[in-house]
Amino acid sequence: MLLLNVDVITERISNRKAKEVYELITRQTTVSKIDLLDQSGMTVSTLTRLLEELTSQGLILESGFGASTGGRRPILYEKNPAYAYIFGLEISRTLSKLVLVDLGMNKLETKSWAMTEVMTPDILLPLIAKEAQHMLANHGIETSQVLGIGIGAVGPVDRLSGVILEPSYFPASGWRHVDICKWLTEALQIPALLDNGANTAILAESWYQRTQSFKHLLYIHAGVGLRSSMVSEGKVIYGAVDMEGSVGQMIIQTDGVAHRNQSGNYGALESYASLYAIERAAKSALKQGRTSALVHMMEDPEQITYMHVMEALKQNDPLAVEIVTEAATYFGIGLANLLNILHPEKVIIGGPLIAGGDLFFQTATQVAIRKTYYYPAYQVVFSKGQLGDEALAIGAAVMVMNQLVKA
Numbered sequence: 001m002l003l004l005n006v007d008v009i010t011e012r013i014s015n016r017k018a019k020e021v022y023e024l025i026t027r028q029t030t031v032s033k034i035d036l037l038d039q040s041g042m043t044v045s046t047l048t049r050l051l052e053e054l055t056s057q058g059l060i061l062e063s064g065f066g067a068s069t070g071g072r073r074p075i076l077y078e079k080n081p082a083y084a085y086i087f088g089l090e091i092s093r094t095l096s097k098l099v100l101v102d103l104g105m106n107k108l109e110t111k112s113w114a115m116t117e118v119m120t121p122d123i124l125l126p127l128i129a130k131e132a133q134h135m136l137a138n139h140g141i142e143t144s145q146v147l148g149i150g151i152g153a154v155g156p157v158d159r160l161s162g163v164i165l166e167p168s169y170f171p172a173s174g175w176r177h178v179d180i181c182k183w184l185t186e187a188l189q190i191p192a193l194l195d196n197g198a199n200t201a202i203l204a205e206s207w208y209q210r211t212q213s214f215k216h217l218l219y220i221h222a223g224v225g226l227r228s229s230m231v232s233e234g235k236v237i238y239g240a241v242d243m244e245g246s247v248g249q250m251i252i253q254t255d256g257v258a259h260r261n262q263s264g265n266y267g268a269l270e271s272y273a274s275l276y277a278i279e280r281a282a283k284s285a286l287k288q289g290r291t292s293a294l295v296h297m298m299e300d301p302e303q304i305t306y307m308h309v310m311e312a313l314k315q316n317d318p319l320a321v322e323i324v325t326e327a328a329t330y331f332g333i334g335l336a337n338l339l340n341i342l343h344p345e346k347v348i349i350g351g352p353l354i355a356g357g358d359l360f361f362q363t364a365t366q367v368a369i370r371k372t373y374y375y376p377a378y379q380v381v382f383s384k385g386q387l388g389d390e391a392l393a394i395g396a397a398v399m400v401m402n403q404l405v406k407a
Contacts, residue, residue: 005191009147009403013059016407017042021050022059023405025077027210030063032074051077058083059404081106085141087132087149087190088397090197091180093169093224094352098128099393100135103147103401105207109135110390120174121183129187147403148191149184150396152200155227162194169224193399197221197392198229199236201385203402204395205348206231208386218344219385220247221392222331222353222360224275230342248274250334273331273364275306275352281323282309292319310356321359328360332367339372339380346381350391354384 013019024039025031031039037047054060061080065073081104090097095115100108111131113124136143154167162181181192202219209217221227226248230237248270256267264270271277286294286301293312298304312320335347353360365382369375385391 005185006148006193006403009191009400010406012147013054013057013404015050015053017046018050018053019405019407021047022054022079025054025060026079026405030076030078032076034074036077079104084147085136085139085145086147086397086400087135087188088200088393088395088400089128089149089151089184090200090392090396091151091153091164092197092392093154093167093171096124096128097390097393098131098135099390099397100132100139101394101397105204105394105397105401107390107394108139110393111135115171117171120172121178121180122174123172125180125183125187129184132188143189146188146190148193148400149188150200150398150400151180151184151192151194152197152392152396152399153180153194154225155196155198157194157196159193159195162192164194191400193396193403195236195396195399196227196229198227200393200395200399201350201387201391202229202231202348202395203236203398204387204391205385207395207398209346214346214381216342216344216346218338218342218347220335220338220347220349221351222273222349223351226270226274226334227351228338230344247334247338250337252330252333252337269330269334273327273334273353277330278309278323278327278353279304279306281326282319285319285323290319293317294319306352306356313357313359324356324359325363327353328363329367331360332364333371335364335368336371339368339378343374343378344380346383348383348385350385350388355389 063078081102164178184192217231228247250269253267
């Protein structure tokens with residue numbers, strides 16, 4: 001039943017050639033029929049018929065005239081953002097976020113929930129459903145106008161069945177084998193699609209950079225754990241299984257420490273470059289008697305959190321600077337390993353570690369460049385991304401939108 005619901009989106013454009021034309025239009029701000037003829041390779045009569053079909057359905061709009069090249073000024077076409085609306089949902093370890101966007105990925109409204117020890121699926125999912133209905137009412141949108149809800153969640157996930165499988169380190173219990181797509185489909189009466197958050201984030205960034213020339217993008221989400229995803233030619237690259245968090249298990253020190261709760265590989269990247277690693281380093285330093293502004297924030301070193309370290313970093317506290325610099329250096333080493341294997345054109349880094357300030361990003365990227373084998377012949381662009389902490393949720397909406405052109 002779930003797959004049939006998703007097919008409802010795909011079947012909105014039933015003609016394969018119409019899907020091709022629509023995708024060409026959506027990948028550009030505006031485009032003329034002349035350019036579409038060159039890009040599609042279709043005949044004038046076929047393209048004209050398809051443009052008329054898409055216009056009559058309300059999927060595209062005529063948006064004025066282009067510059068004349070000697071004859072009549074060409075009509076310009078663009079996607080109709082008001083054709084439909086989409087929900088994007090992020091489920092992460094620190095927060096969950098719901099956004100409502102139109103088909104142009106323009107944000108209409110957003111709502112976040114802190115993922116505390118009480119935020120089980122039984123508590124959170126009804127809150128999401130209630131908020132989604134509230135958003136639709138606020139904007140006068142009927143359920144029939146909603147394409148669906150996309151979900152970017154901490155993996156591993158089963159994309160086909162729409163189930164969050166066995167994610168680690170959630171503050172609350174119950175986040176194992178959560179049939180989230182079925183639950184939200186029944187609650188909201190709209191199709192639901194699921195993927196891991198790293199994949200949805202890179203979909204968002206790829207969408208917002210669609211007019212640029214980058215073909216191969218690597219995304220890394222750095223927070224409680226490390227998650228990665230890659231896009232080539234606008235398509236997410238999937239492995240045999242959904243293990244987007246495995247990048248954090250890259251071994252960078254064979255006799256090193258284990259990650260939280262002694263799980264994972266000894267000497268794994270996450271053990272040295274994650275929120276947990278920074279907290280552990282701060283607690284250890286304070287127990288050793290190191291001088292720091294952190295001493296005045298919490299009497300018990302065990303109560304120090306990542307946010308305390310970030311507050312001390314804002315004060316340019318030497319210990320905080322040292323701890324963050326060390327974590328970023330390790331992260332840069334791991335990033336260099338990925339560059340030496342994958343050779344992306346652009347690397348987008350997001351997540352709480354990046355949102356904490358420039359020190360981590362600048363240190364990590366400088367280390368990565370120095371340790372990239374073919375540099376400077378191989379040039380890579382680093383970015384914090386254009387969407388910040390909304391990339392996962394908006395990317396989940398992009399995932400739903402992409403179903404329109406799926407064959």
